[in-house]
Amino acid sequence: MAAEKKPKVLNVEPLNYKDAKWATLVKTTYTDPEGVQRDWESAERLTRPKGSDIDGVGVVAILQDPAKPQDPPRILLQKQWRPPVNATVIEVPAGLIDPKESPEVCAVRELKEETGYVGEVVNDGFGVSPVMFNDPGFCNTNLRMIHVTVDLSLPENQNPKPELEDNEFIETFSVSFKDLWDECRKLEQEGYAIDARVGTLAEGVECAKRWKLW
Incomplete structure (x- = not known):
């Protein structure tokens, strides 16, 4: 921390x-x-704004360097201590949506505020997920996952500086997307809690690898 x-x-x-x-x-x-x-x-x-169908967004931010096209993509993650679980949690960037704000704008804003990186929402139909409910047996909280790419060659991404609020203590790091499952297992052994969004992404990648879906 x-x-x-x-x-x-x-x-x-x-x-x-x-x-x-x-x-x-x-x-x-x-x-x-x-x-x-x-x-x-x-x-x-x-806190859900009037007229909004979601509470907030989660951001799947993939770091890419055009100068190194052979390097595997890396996913941007965060370490943030959460009082309800009394543990530091491995999360994706995320946040609550503002009134009259689109999910895409919210995602780019939260990414910049929490990590300093400037991203671009994927625009081929994969950018915005369906509405997802975090724990529907317990609460009505929901979100959309927004898929974003971060071009590391851009000047604004050379030395990213987050704009954290006074109650936010976030450490940003990245891991190879294809190794996310193994990284989650390793981080759990080190005492970190794994956010369900990160764990689900990791499990999806691992399932695709094991059942040769690509």
């Missing part, structure tokens, strides 16, 4: 819904396929 002192959880206590700024708990009453009435407890975000 970039911070001099290791973060730590000091206290965990119940939160009154009236004091919640980011999320709240709700009880949903519904009928199941057999007509039986049931209740379901879940969480809801309080």
Whole structure:
């Protein structure tokens, strides 16, 4: 971690819904396929902009150097300590969407703010994913994954400087995309937690390799 002192959880206590700024708990009453009435407890975000179908975006940023076309692509990752899991988590750049902001604009903005890199959204129909729900059995939080390329030959990407908020402590690094599964296993053994988006990307790459899908 970039911070001099290791973060730590000091206290965990119940939160009154009236004091919640980011999320709240709700009880949903519904009928199941057999007509039986049931209740379901879940969480809801309080930050989704009006008119938006998503809470935020995750960014799959691939680093490419035109001067080295034979080098394997690298994916940009982050280390960020997260209080809910009391661990430093391996993540992709991500963030909440602003009012009237498109997913593409949000992704490029968050990438620049969190990593300093300037990226370009893939424009061949693969740039924006379908809406994905992070944990639909627990909360309604959702996002779109935005696929971005970062041209390392551009002047603005020679010495990237993030623009972090005062409560953000993020370390940016990259790994070979084709080795992401092995890197995740290694990082877990070192004590890091793996964000599901990173783990799913890694598993997808590994499945494609093992079942020779390309």
